[in-house]
Amino acid sequence: MSSSGLLMPRGGAGRLVLPPGEAARRVIGEVLADLHSGDHRGVVVDSPPGAGKSTLVVRAAGELAEAGEPLIVIAQTNEQVDDLIDRLAQAKPELPIGRLSANDYTATDRIKNYSTVRVAAKVADLGGSSVIIGTAAKWALVPEGRWPWAIVDEAYQMRSDALLRVAGRFDRALFVGDPGQLDPFSTVETERWTGLTWDPMQSAVAALLRHNPELPVHRLPVSWRLPASAAPVVAEAFYPFTGFSAGTTAAQRSLSFTAAGFGGGAVDEALEMAAATGWALYELPARHTLRTDGEAAAACARLALRVLERGAVAVSERSPGGAPVTADRIAVGAAHRDQVAAIRAQLGAAGDGITVDTANRLQGREYDVVIVLHPLSGRRDATAFHLEAGRLCVLVSRHRHACVVVARAGISELLDAHPSTEPVHLNVPVRFPDGWEANQALLGHVARHRDMNSTAVSLPSPGIQ
Amino acid sequence: MTSISMGTSRTTAERLATIRGGAKPKRHNARTIAALTRNPGCARRAVLDTAGVDKQRLAAYIDFPARFGQSGFAIARGNAFEAQVKASGAAELVKLLRERLGLPIPEVAYDDLETVTGREKETAEVRYARSRALLLRAAAGEDGAGTLFDHPLLGLDVAGQRVYLEPDLIAFQHEGRFHVVEIKSFAVVDGQADPGKVSAAAIQSAVYVLAMRQMLAEAGHDPEIVAHDVVLVCPRDFSNQPTAVLVDVRKQLAVLRRQLGRMTKVEEMLAVLPPNLCFDLAPDADGVPTRAPEALVDALQTVDARYAPDCLSVCELAYFCRAEARGCTAALGTSAREELGGIERVETALGLAKGELTPADDQAEAATLLRNAARLRAEVLVAAAGAAG
C-alpha cells in the first residue's frame, strides 16, 4: 500500500482534501520516487479512465531514460505502441526511440515523421535506442537480453502468461493500467488452473500481486477525461472501494448545439438531456430482440448523426472557446461485433469518421460524445458476458462530455430475475465490483436521465415478465 | 383479475395458508433459502415456496416426480466427517483455526448449543434463547465468553415470517469477531473442489452470516463483526484429514439480501392470482391426498413458470414445467432460444424459417436470420445427399 491512499476520496468525489491537479501530481511524484528508490522490483499504478496513464508512462519513460537506465516498454496492441511513441517522441524530441515490430509491420505516418524513431524486427537492429517499445506478443519472441527497467502499459489487459513470457527481459518494472476494464480472456474453457496464484488466464497484475503482495500500489486519483457529471457515477459503480474524482468542474465543460432541433423528436430530446446533464437514456419499448436489434442500431446511428447535424460544440479546459464535435470525436460502442456491423450499416456514408466498435476495442480511447448500445438491451436473459462490469465500464467511461445509453425498457426486471448460480472456486480472489451490482448502480443513475415524454411511448409496450 | 378487492381484506399469511391448504408447511432452512436465489424470476416457484408447499410431494402426485434424493452413503459420510472434526472439543478444528487464522492457544472454549437441558427434544425457542444469550455475551466481549459455539440456533425473517436455522456449523469468535465455520464432506483435492458444491456451501454459509448479523444488529451490536470470510472445512485430497479454506461470501450476501427483499413482493404476485388458488396435499386416511391430481395441475397452470433446463437440477417441479414447455424454444435452452431469434414456439421458428409464416413486425429480423439459416442448411444437406447418393 502506498501512502497516496490517504489522499484518495472514498466512494467518490467531494472529500478530496487537495485540488485535483495537486493530488494527481503528488501521486505521480510518489510513483517516480518509488521507481528511483530501487526499493521495489515492481510498482503498480491503477489508473481509472482518463486519469493520465499515458502522461505518467511517458514521463516515467523519459525520466528513466534520461537517468541513463536502459528501458523497454511493453504495450498490448500496435496502436498503443504507436500512441506511446508519438507522445514520447513529442515530449522528448532528443530521445532515440526504437520500435520493435513484426516483419510485416509498416510504420504509420505519425511514426515515420520522427527522425528519432527507428523501426526494426530485431533488438540488435535498434542499438542506440534509449527506449525500445513493442507489443507483449513481439517481446515474447525476443529470446535474450535483459534491461534494468520495463514499463508495462495496460497491464490489466495483459494476460498472466504473456507477462511470464516477457518478464525475463527486465529486472524491475512499472505496471500501469485500469483495473476497472475488461479482464483478459481465453477461448479455452478449463478449470485446470483456477485457484493457482499463477493461473495463466488471470490478468498480469493479478498474478504479479499474488506473488509479490508487498509491492506498492498507487492509484491515480483524478480523471481528466470524465466530466464532473460522470466521474462520481462511474467511480461509485465500478470503483466502489477506491473511487476517483473529476479533474474539471461542471463549469469548465459544456456541450451545446449550433443548429436547433427541428422534428428530431425523441432523438433531439435525448441529446438536449445529454448536453445539459452529461447523461441520457434513450429508451425503446420493451421487446425481446435479436442481438442485432435493428431499431436499436438505427437509434444509435440516428443519435450519432444528429450530433453532427446539429453542429455540436464542446467547451472545455482544452478549448475554452469551444471546438466543434466532429465525426472523429464521436463513438458508438456495443458489446458484439455483429451489433457494430449493424450500427455501421445504419450510419452509412454520412457517418464516415464516426468510430463504431466493441467495448474490447474501445478500451483506452477517448471521445467527446459516446453513444452506448446497452449490452442487456432487448435480452431475455443475462449471461456472464453481458453482465461483466468491465464491459459496461469501458462503454460509459470513454466520453469527455456526454454519454447517451440506448436500451430497450425492461433491463431492471431482467436483472431482478437473474438467477445467481455462479460456481465458486476456492482460492480465487472475489472480483469486485460484481457485474450485477454495477449494472444496477449505473442503470439507477442513467434512468433518472430519461425524458418521460421521449422515446416511442406511443407504441404499445408488451411488458416483460 | 377478480381478486384485487378480495386480497385487501385478507392478510398475506392467511392467503398463503389457503394456498397450502390442510397440509403442514414445508419448513424453510438454509438450503431452501439459498434455493430462492436460483430462479428468482419464476412466479410459480416463488408462490409455492413462500406458501411452504411440499413441491416434491406435489410433483410426484401429479406424476412428474423429481429425481432428487440423497444417497444414504453420502449422508452417512457427511455425518461421520462432521462428527470427526467436532470430536474432543473440536480438536481438529482448533488445530486448523490455529494454523489458518492464528487462533491463540488459550482460545479453545467450546459450547455445545444443541442441548440445553439434556432433554431429547428441546423447543426452538429455548435453544434460540440460549444461542442468542451466549453469542451476544461473546459479542459484548465479556471475559471468558467463549470461542467455539457448536450448533447455534439462528433466526431469520423470510417473507415476513421468522424462520429458525440450525447450522451444522460452529460459530467461532476471537477478539470480538465472529466467523462462520461450515463443515462439508466433499473433498478439496490439490486446492480445488467441485465449484457447484462450493457455491452451494457459500450461499448457505451466507444465510448464516446474514442471520447472525441480524441477531447482533437487533441487539445493538455492529453486524459487521461477523466476518464475510467463512471457514469452509472439507476433507483434504482423498483422505479423511480436514483442511480449511476461507471463502469470501460478500457476493452471496448481496444476492441473498436482494432476494429476501424481493420476497415481500409476494403480495403483488398473489394479488393477480385467483383467490381460491390452492395446492392442498392434505392426505386422507390412506395417506393419499384428497384432491385429484387434475385439480392440482389446473391450479399450477394459473401461476406462470419461467422454465429453463437448469431447473431440472434444482427445482422439484421442473419435470412438470418441462412437459408444459414442450414445443417452446425455452425448453431447448436459453442459448438455443436466443439463436432462434427469441421466437417463443418451435413451430413458429420453423414456419418463419421455411417462409411459411409471415413474420409479425417484431419478428422480421428473426425471420430473416432464420430463413438464411434454413436456406444454408438445406443447400448443404441437399448437396451432401447428392454426393452420397
Place this chain on the structure above:
Amino acid sequence: MSTLTALARAEAVAVGQAQRITTVRHLHVADRPLVFIPLSMAGEANAPLAALVGTVPDDPRLLVVPQPRNRDQRFGFAAELAEVLLPYLDSFRGVTEAVAANRGKEVRYRYVDAPQVLVPNSAGIGFVRMFGRSTRFRRTDGDYPVQPSVPLLGQWLTFLADRAEHPGSGMLLAMTEALGLHWATGQSALEDAHLAALLAWIDPADGLSGADAAVVAEDPLRWPPAGPATDPTFDNEMLAPAMAAYQEAVGSGDEVRRSRARGVLEEAVRSQLGPTWELMWRGVSLLRELPVGSRVPGRWAEDRDVFSTFTLYVDGGGYPQPRRDGAVNAAQRLHRLERALQSYAVQRAYDDPLVMADHRLTGEAFVGEVTLADAHRIDDSGKRRVLRPRIQVTTGDVVLVTAGAVLHSPSRPGQKARVVFVTPDPASGRTDVVLELSGGLGRSLSPAPGSVPEVGDRLCYTTLSDSFMPPGEFPSREETPWTHGGPPKAYEEPVEPSVDDAREEWS
C-alpha cells in the same frame, strides 16, 4: 450454440428425431476401442464402486469393490483395472512408422495405431482424471504398499485425461459429447448429457418420438444413470442392503454365504452398468456409420505421436505428472490448448460444409460463383513486378468482410485472397467481392494451370485460416520469473511420490 444448430434442434422437435449437424464425422473411431464405465460411491471422493470395461461388446469385465471405503479394496480395484488397461495400451506398441521431423532432417518413429478409451459422459472423464490423481503417487513400498501396476495405471489415466482436454484429440472421449458433436436433439444441451436420453433422440425405439423415448430413458429404474454417480434410490434400496449383507457374510466366516452375498452385490451393480454398456456400443456403431472427415486422420496421427512419446517417457521411468501445473507448464499448456482449439475449429469448417455454414451465416465466410477472372494480372506498383490475379465472386450470402481482409479457400490451401472491393447489390440481394490472389500460383509471372479459379467455379472464401502457427517461446521451469513466484522450490512441485501420499488418513 450457433443458429444453425439451434435450427436443427427445432427441426428435431418437429420431426421427433435428432438431426445431423455435420455432414462428416469429426473424430476418429478406433477399430478396437476400450469402453470403460465407472461407478463411484456416493459421498466419497472418487471412490470406485464398480466398473464395466472391455473391448468386445459381448465380453465386458465387471470389477466390483464390495466395500469402497476400504483402502486395500480400492487399490485392489486399481490393480484389476490395470490388468485390463495396461495390456490394452501395450497392444498398440507393435508396428511403427517413420515420420520426417525437423524439416526432413531427422526421422522419428510413431506407432501406427493408438488406444482409444470411451466413457459415457464428461463426468466419466472426471472420474478418470481423479482416479489417475489418486493412484499415480502411490508407493509400492512402505506403509500401505500397492501393486506396481497401480501408479503406472495412474500415470496413464492422467495422460488420457489430459488428452481429453486437448481439442481434437480422440484418445479419451465421452460418448455423449462425441454424439452431441454430430447430432442436434430436440432437448437442451443439459439433457443431452444423459446418454440414454441422447440416444433415444438419435435412434428412438420403434414407434416412439424422440421426446417420448427420452422421457422413458430418463427413468432410472429402466435406464440407470450412466455413472459415475449412481441413482440414490438404488444406493438406499439395493446397494446398501447388499453391501451390509456382504459385510455380515464376511464377518460370519462362512465362505458359501460370502460368495452368495458377493453374487447378490455383483448382480446389483451389473444391473446398473449393463444397460449403459449396450448404449455405449450402440453409440460406437452410430458414429462408425458416419463418413469420416478428411482432416481426422491427421489429428489422429497427432494422437499417435503423443502416445508414442509418452510410452518412451513411461518406459524411461518418468515421474508421475505433478499435482498441479507449475507456472511455466500452465502457460505452455494454455498456449498449446489455444492453438489446438483454433486449428480444430478451422479444420472442422474446412472438412464440413455444414460447419462452414455457421461461419457463412455470421458473415465470416461466403460461397459464391466466380463471375470475372483476370488470371494474368501483374502488379507493378512495387519494387518488382508480381503476379496478382484478380477474381470476382458473386454470392447470395451475407458478406461482412471488408476491403483489406485476407481470406482463404478450403479447396485452395496455400493461396491467399485479399479483399479489394465489396459491392452489395440491394436489388438482387447478392454481393460482388473482388479478390486479389497471391501464393500457390507457380513461380513465373503467368499462373500455373488450374491455380486461378475460372469463371463459373463455385468457391468458398473465409477468414478462417489453417496455415501453420509457430509455437510460442517460454522460459524454462528454472527461469520462472519473479513476477510468477520465481523458480519453483522442490516442495512446491513434487514430482516424486512422497511418503505423505501413502500416509493419507483413511476412513
Place this chain on the structure above:
Amino acid sequence: MEALERRIDALRAEIRRSVVARDTARTKGLRAELRIAEQEWEQAISDLAEEAGDPPPAAAGRSSAGSLLPVREQVHHALTLLSVPAAPKLVAEVHAAFFGAAAAGGLAAGKLTHLRRDEKRSFGTAPYARPYYLCAALTAEHLAPARGLVAVSTWPLERRIVGPLSPRVDFLTAAVRVAERAGTVPAGSSTLARLVWRFASNIPGALDIAGRPDTVDPVTVIRAAEAERVVHADADRAHRAAAAERARRQLDQVDQLFGNTLRTLPGKVTRRGGAVSRGNPTVQEKTA
C-alpha cells in the same frame, strides 16, 4: 424361488418409486411386504443348503450381541485408561488400540448410546448394586447430561462435569494418558501408534518434523500436551468445581450420575428473547 426373486426385485423397484414420490404410507406397506419376501427367500436358501447337506450358516455375532456385559467391561477399561469422559468413538478406538478389537461383537459406537440408558435403569432399580456404573458427564451450565459423552460413576463429580474449556482439557489429559501407556508398551502396534499420532497431530509441538505415526515420540507428546493443558487448567478447574458444588446441593443421587433432564434449574434461568414467540419453530433437518 425364481418367482420369489422376481417379486423381491419388483418390490424394490416399487419402493424406489414410492420413495421418490414421498408417498410414505405406501413405502411403509411395501417395505413390510419386502421384509416378508426376503425372509421367505432366506428360508428357501437355507432349506436348499440343508438339502444339499451344507452346514447351517454360522450364527456368529448373534450370540455375543445378546449380552452387553462384556461391552460394559470394555468401556470401563478404556475410560479408566483415559480418566476423562469420552465419546463412544474414542472409547472404541482406545479399546481397539490397547486391548485389541477381539471382543466378539466389537465395541460398535452405536451400542454405547444404549448402554447409558441401560445403566440408568439398573441404578434406578437397585442403586449402587454394582461396583461402578457407566454414566453421563454433566454440563456445567445446566447439570444436564452432556451430549455424546460417557463417564464412570466412581469418578468425582468435578471430573464428570464439563464446562466450555473441559473438552479441550480432557482431550489433552487423554492424550497424556494414552501416550504414557503407549510408552510402556514395547514396540507398540501400528494401531496404537496411529492413535497417539492422531492425538499428537492436533497438539502444537507434539509431532516431530517427519510427523509420521511410526516416529511419534510419546515423551514429546506428553510434554506438549501438558504445556497446553497448563494454559487452560486453572480456569477449567474452577469452573468445574463451582458446578460440582451446585450439583451436590441441588441434585439427587440419580441425577448426579445421569444428569438433570426434567427442569431448568433455578439460578440459571434461560432468558426468553422477545424474538422467539413468532412463527413456527423449526428444527431443520441435517444438511449433509
